[in-house]
Amino acid sequence: MSEKLTGDFRKFMDKSFLGAWDLNDGKDTILTIDHVQRDEVKNDRGTERKMTLHFVENGYKPMICNTTNAKAISKAHGSTKVEDWEKKKIALYKATINAFGQTTECIRVREYAPKTDEIYCEVCGELITDVTVDGKTHKAKVIANRALSKFGKYMCYDCASAAKAEQEAEA
Ligand SMILES: [Zn+2]
Numbered sequence: 001m002s003e004k005l006t007g008d009f010r011k012f013m014d015k016s017f018l019g020a021w022d023l024n025d026g027k028d029t030i031l032t033i034d035h036v037q038r039d040e041v042k043n044d045r046g047t048e049r050k051m052t053l054h055f056v057e058n059g060y061k062p063m064i065c066n067t068t069n070a071k072a073i074s075k076a077h078g079s080t081k082v083e084d085w086e087k088k089k090i091a092l093y094k095a096t097i098n099a100f101g102q103t104t105e106c107i108r109v110r111e112y113a114p115k116t117d118e119i120y121c122e123v124c125g126e127l128i129t130d131v132t133v134d135g136k137t138h139k140a141k142v143i144a145n146r147a148l149s150k151f152g153k154y155m156c157y158d159c160a161s162a163a164k165a166e167q168e169a170e171a
Contacts, residue, residue, distance in 0.1 A: 017041065017052065018063040020094045020105035028091040028110065030120040030127070032056040033073075036065070036082035056087070057122045058153070063092075063107060072109040089114045119144040121156035123163075131157040 005012055008021035023029045032055060039052045041064060051070070052062040065073075074080045077088045091110040096103055114120075119128045119140065128140045138157060147155035151163050 016061065018061045018107065020107050022061070023092055023094045023107065024126070025094065027126065028093050028114070029125040030089055030091050030114045031060055031125060032087060032089050033085045035086055037062075039064075051082075053085075053090075057125065059123065060125075069107070069109040072111045075111045076109070076113045089120075119154050121159050122153040123155050123159040126156055128154065128156045133157075 010019055010021040034054045034056045036051060036053055038049050039062065040047050041050045041052075051065045053065050054062045070080075073085055073088075073090055076090060077085060079085070091112075091114045092107055093110065095106055095108040097106055120126065121128055128144045130140050131138050131143065143157050143160065144154045147153065147160040147163075151160065155163065
């Protein structure tokens with residue numbers, strides 16, 4: 001199947017780890033840490049072993065966790081122990097850093113935990129909100145729970161609609 005692409009080209013290259021290009025512009029991406037491990041990372045200096053965060057949500061590559069982000073997670077969840085980070089949610093955002101006259105984008109973790117009473121879409125990572133269609137309001141919780149029972153994961157209205165359409169097309 002061929003597919004027309006839009007967005008940052010780095011999204012489509014065969015990268016092993018999450019990059020700033022994988023995140024939404026101007027909106028936090030909320031992900032749940034599954035576990036922390038050490039992975040081999042190839043860079044200009046050869047191969048290095050780095051700490052990486054692995055996520056519960058499908059479709060998200062592991063993220064290399066630098067000291068700044070590790071400190072932010074420690075602050076958000078009140079522990080420097082990586083095993084205490086498991087199943088905890090973190091908010092990622094795109095930051096711009098200026099170094100040696102060059103501007104580069106990087107991933108940063110917010111120093112506070114995302115609100116837990118809010119449910120985030122496990123497909124696109126966005127907050128699930130109430131949606132009004134043809135004058136009928138669907139509550140965020142209802143949308144999320146309906147997707148959970150139908151597709152086995154929390155989904156926003158748009159992602160659930162897309163999954164439903166896909167399912168119907170296959171049927
Ligand atoms: Zn979604």
